[in-house]
Amino acid sequence: MITLTEENYIKAIYHLGKYGKAMVNTNAIAEALETKASSVTDMVKKLSEKEYLNYKKYQGVVLTEKGKHIAVNIVRKHRLWEVFLVEKLNFTWDEVHEVAEHLEHIRSEKLINELDAFLEFPSYDPHGDPIPDKNGNFKNIDKIALSQSEISHIYTCVGVKDTSSHFLKYLDGNKIGLGTIIEVLHKEPFDNSVKIKFNATEMVVSQNVAKNLFLKEV
Amino acid sequence: MITLTEENYIKAIYHLGKYGKAMVNTNAIAEALETKASSVTDMVKKLSEKEYLNYKKYQGVVLTEKGKHIAVNIVRKHRLWEVFLVEKLNFTWDEVHEVAEHLEHIRSEKLINELDAFLEFPSYDPHGDPIPDKNGNFKNIDKIALSQSEISHIYTCVGVKDTSSHFLKYLDGNKIGLGTIIEVLHKEPFDNSVKIKFNATEMVVSQNVAKNLFLKEV
DNA sequence: ACTAATATTTAGATTAGTCTAAATTTATAT
DNA sequence: ATATAAATTTAGACTAATCTAAATATTAGT
Ligand SMILES: [Mn+2]
Ligand SMILES: [Mn+2]
Ligand SMILES: [Mn+2]
Ligand SMILES: [Mn+2]
Numbered sequence: 001m002i003t004l005t006e007e008n009y010i011k012a013i014y015h016l017g018k019y020g021k022a023m024v025n026t027n028a029i030a031e032a033l034e035t036k037a038s039s040v041t042d043m044v045k046k047l048s049e050k051e052y053l054n055y056k057k058y059q060g061v062v063l064t065e066k067g068k069h070i071a072v073n074i075v076r077k078h079r080l081w082e083v084f085l086v087e088k089l090n091f092t093w094d095e096v097h098e099v100a101e102h103l104e105h106i107r108s109e110k111l112i113n114e115l116d117a118f119l120e121f122p123s124y125d126p127h128g129d130p131i132p133d134k135n136g137n138f139k140n141i142d143k144i145a146l147s148q149s150e151i152s153h154i155y156t157c158v159g160v161k162d163t164s165s166h167f168l169k170y171l172d173g174n175k176i177g178l179g180t181i182i183e184v185l186h187k188e189p190f191d192n193s194v195k196i197k198f199n200a201t202e203m204v205v206s207q208n209v210a211k212n213l214f215l216k217e218v
Numbered sequence: 219m220i221t222l223t224e225e226n227y228i229k230a231i232y233h234l235g236k237y238g239k240a241m242v243n244t245n246a247i248a249e250a251l252e253t254k255a256s257s258v259t260d261m262v263k264k265l266s267e268k269e270y271l272n273y274k275k276y277q278g279v280v281l282t283e284k285g286k287h288i289a290v291n292i293v294r295k296h297r298l299w300e301v302f303l304v305e306k307l308n309f310t311w312d313e314v315h316e317v318a319e320h321l322e323h324i325r326s327e328k329l330i331n332e333l334d335a336f337l338e339f340p341s342y343d344p345h346g347d348p349i350p351d352k353n354g355n356f357k358n359i360d361k362i363a364l365s366q367s368e369i370s371h372i373y374t375c376v377g378v379k380d381t382s383s384h385f386l387k388y389l390d391g392n393k394i395g396l397g398t399i400i401e402v403l404h405k406e407p408f409d410n411s412v413k414i415k416f417n418a419t420e421m422v423v424s425q426n427v428a429k430n431l432f433l434k435e436v
Numbered sequence: 437a438c439t440a441a442t443a444t445t446t447a448g449a450t451t452a453g454t455c456t457a458a459a460t461t462t463a464t465a466t
Numbered sequence: 467a468t469a470t471a472a473a474t475t476t477a478g479a480c481t482a483a484t485c486t487a488a489a490t491a492t493t494a495g496t
Contacts, residue, residue, distance in 0.1 A: 003452075003453090005452080005453065024472060025473080026473075026475085027472095027473065027474080033354050035453095035454075035455090036454075036455060036456085037473075037474060037475085038454085038455070038456080038457095038474085038475070038476080039453070039454055039455070039476065040474090041475055041476085042452095042453075042454080042475095043452095043453080043454095046452090055459090057474085057475075058460090058461060058462065058473080058474060058475080059462095064489090085329070088336055089328075089329065089332035089333060089336055090332055091328070091332070095328070097327075099324065099326045099328075101327055102324050102325070103324060106317065106321060106324075107320070108316075108317045110307075110309070110313070111303070111307065111317055114307035114308055114309070115307060118306055118307055221482075221483090223482080223483065243443080243444090244443070244444060244445085245442095245443065245444080253443060253483095253484075253485090254485065256444085256445070256446080256484085256485070256486080256487095257446085257483070257484055258444090259444065259445055259446085260445095260482095260483075260484085261482095261483080263483095264482090275444085275445075275491090276443080276444060276445080276490095276491060276492065316494070344488085349485075350450075
């Protein structure tokens with residue numbers, strides 16, 4: 001049996017280990033879960049014992065296949081619930097995360113597969129993140145950050161990296177959302193800000209914004 | 219802050235105290251929650267401390283208004299989720315209880331009120347139990363058990379008392395469900411069995427069944 | 437009214453998850 | 467190479483929820 005807390009650790013480690021990084025270190029996990037490093041050490045020993053991950057003292061952890069499988073299933077549930085909340089219950093994309101954080105732990109194969117069908121097997125969640133299917137496969141779109149874009153090219157906005165309420169509300173306020181068509185007008189080398197144009201509006205966004213907005217060439 | 223376990227105790231006490239019974243006793247709670255009497259005593263002290271109920275040593279407990287409010291809210295969530303599972307996700311009425319047992323603890327005002335609206339404000343759950351509205355009011359239908367029925371009267375089946383999978387599957391197997399029109403043909407004094415007729419079918423049901431099937435005079 | 441059976445509470449132990457503070461290891465910087 | 471800083475682990479303590487076994491209170495039967 002796996003506990004809710006264990007699930008949260010495994011998911012956090014999965015997300016932290018996603019981009020490169022051979023090993024995920026203790027402090028990173030502690031920060032992600034808003035807990036203390038000493039608590040992480042304890043839990044990581046237990047998860048290692050249960051073979052959800054491999055743990056090298058003072059080095060960090062790597063999920064096993066068994067651990068990855070658990071993680072992907074939680075991500076699947078999290079993102080499907082997010083779609084449900086936005087599509088069916090009038091939640092905005094900045095409201096869904098907190099509730100999905102709890103719904104993701106409800107354990108019922110039938111529930112999640114029926115929900116998937118009810119939502120007509122969505123491939124992406126409200127933040128543009130891919131939703132694994134019931135076998136754990138997800139179609140990864142090849143997206144780039146706005147900061148990686150090329151001048152005078154035209155892109156569609158397909159996702160966000162930062163899913164915090166602050167950032168999402170900033171985008172809402174500026175009428176940028178998934179599907180928005182963006183032309184890159186200028187990239188300022190001095191502060192890495194980017195001048196963009198969309199729906200006849202021109203605006204300059206900071207490097208911070210540019211790094212957190214994902215695009216796909218149209 | 220109230221824990222998931224506390225919520226389960228409060229809900230169990232609410233259901234046990236519903237019919238008459240001034241006080242709910244320790245063993246009844248222990249049985250309902252499949253735990254030991256000593257655990258109940260501990261928890262009941264804590265809930266009393268937090269003013270969710272009044273506890274008289276060796277006598278039992280009664281929920282306070284504060285406790286009742288919590289209980290009704292959990293019941294509301296439980297029954298709304300049950301409706302969702304049946305209406306939208308193809309669950310049968312004997313499959314919903316277990317999952318709803320977990321979903322009922324998800325805490326989000328918006329979630330539950332939007333779900334309520336999405337389901338078009340249902341008044342009854344799949345077992346015929348009334349669903350409290352957001353203010354905690356529920357319209358109680360005046361129903362009687364089949365065992366209380368009168369000969370040659372005609373009734374509509376409006377609910378079940380026992381919501382166990384066993385009983386529900388028995389009803390399914392005999393094509394009895396909510397909405398079924400039933401005529402009472404004979405009541406056998408010897409064993410309290412009842413002979414009924416519905417959809418041109420005649421059958422005899424045991425006292426056990428007769429006590430767990432709720433009817434309303436048509 | 438007294439005894440026996442039943443119900444309930446207490447005492448003490450256990451497990452999961454967490455924390456602070458101290459000890460240890462690894463990384464960095466002269 | 468050595469000292470210092472940063473990261474990590476250990477030790478010991480705490481809370482929530484549970485259990486078993488023993489003690490105590492209530493109820494029922496004669
Ligand atoms: Mn979570
Ligand atoms: Mn998301
Ligand atoms: Mn529950
Ligand atoms: Mn029900």
